[in-house]
Amino acid sequence: MKxxxxxxxxxxxxxxxxxxxYHTFSFAGYYNPERIHFGALRVLNDDTVKGGMGFGAHPHDNMEIVSIPLSGALEHKDNTGRHKIINQHDVQIxxxxxxxxxSEFNASKTETVKFLQIWLFPKVKDIQPRYDQKTFDPANRHNKLQVVVAPEESEETLLINQDAWFSLGQFDKGxxxxxxxxxxxxxxxxxVLSGKLKVGDEILDSRDAIAVSDYDKLDISVQEDASFLLMDVPMVA
Known part of the structure; x- marks a missing residue:
């Protein structure tokens, strides 16, 4: 295990x-040659946007982009005419x-929005652009993993163009x-989004992360009430 x-x-x-x-991997003005990507996972940004502000219209191609609001709400618009609000407990791909x-703007004029923006290299390039969005009940991740993104069509998850699975967990101490x-x-x-975990021999606090490859199983114990995101991704970009 690495x-x-x-x-x-x-x-x-x-x-x-x-x-x-905050940029986990090299992005915009931040460059770290040891942090370019982890397999297909290219970008993991932890963003806070002030009320009434946001990202103006900008292009993307051949990337799988997942947005997960942690608090507040995002207003999404695109050049297909789509106009949606992404609330806390929603996930958009x-x-x-x-x-x-x-474009993505804070849906509130006064309150901040905190969200994760995650990019993965796609499995198949040059597909027809596609959006999807679902609301996930946080009760369904209490002391268990709730899969929110998967490579198969399902009413329970969002479809991603990659052999990847995203799971959210909210676990009690012990x-x-x-x-x-x-x-x-x-x-x-x-x-780790909040709390404290022990993963293998490592103690992880809020916003710490562990990247694991060449493994058969990962043992996780909850040291303090914790919430976390676990991304299962191909190691070939």
């Missing part, structure tokens, strides 16, 4: 006034494919779980 620890305080950081963004333009890769050869990237 492991790499990314402590929350070692991430890249950009403060644009209206936006505070955008398959940029052959090309799309979209709980334990063992995780195995969904697909042989996949790696796991676990980001």
């Amino acid at each position: 492991t790499v620890i990314h402590r929350g305080n070692t991430r890249g950081f950009a403060d644009h006034g209206w936006l505070q963004s 955008m398959s940029a494919g052959t090309g799309i333009q979209h 709980q334990t779980l063992t995780y195995s890769p969904k697909l042989n050869g996949n790696g796991a990237y676990l980001l």
Whole structure:
């Protein structure tokens, strides 16, 4: 088993006034040759946007983009005419494919929004651009993993153009779980959103992360009430 620890305080950081963004991997003005990507996982940004502010219309292509609001709500618009609000407990996926333009703004004029923006390299390039969005009941991740993104069509999850699975968990102190890769050869990237976990021999606090590859199982024990995101991704970009 190979492991790499990314402590929350070692991430890249950009403060644009209206936006505070922590970058796990090289992005925009942050470059770290040891943090370009983890397999198919290319971008993991932890963003806070002030009320009434956001990202104006900009293009993407051939990237799978997942947005997960942690608090507040995002307003999404794109050049297909789609106009949606992404609330806390929602997850949105955008398959940029052959090309799309979209904007994301804080849906509130006064309250901040905090969200994760995650990019994966696609399995198949140049597909027709596609969006999907679902609301996930947080009760269904209490002391268990709730799969929110998967490569198969399902009413329970969002479809991604990659052999990847995203799971959210919210666990009480003292709980334990063992995780195995969904697909042989996949790696796991676990980001602690709050609380404290022990993963293998490593203690992870809020916003710490562990990247694991060449493994059969991952033993996780909850040291303090914790919530986390676990991304099961191919190790070939």
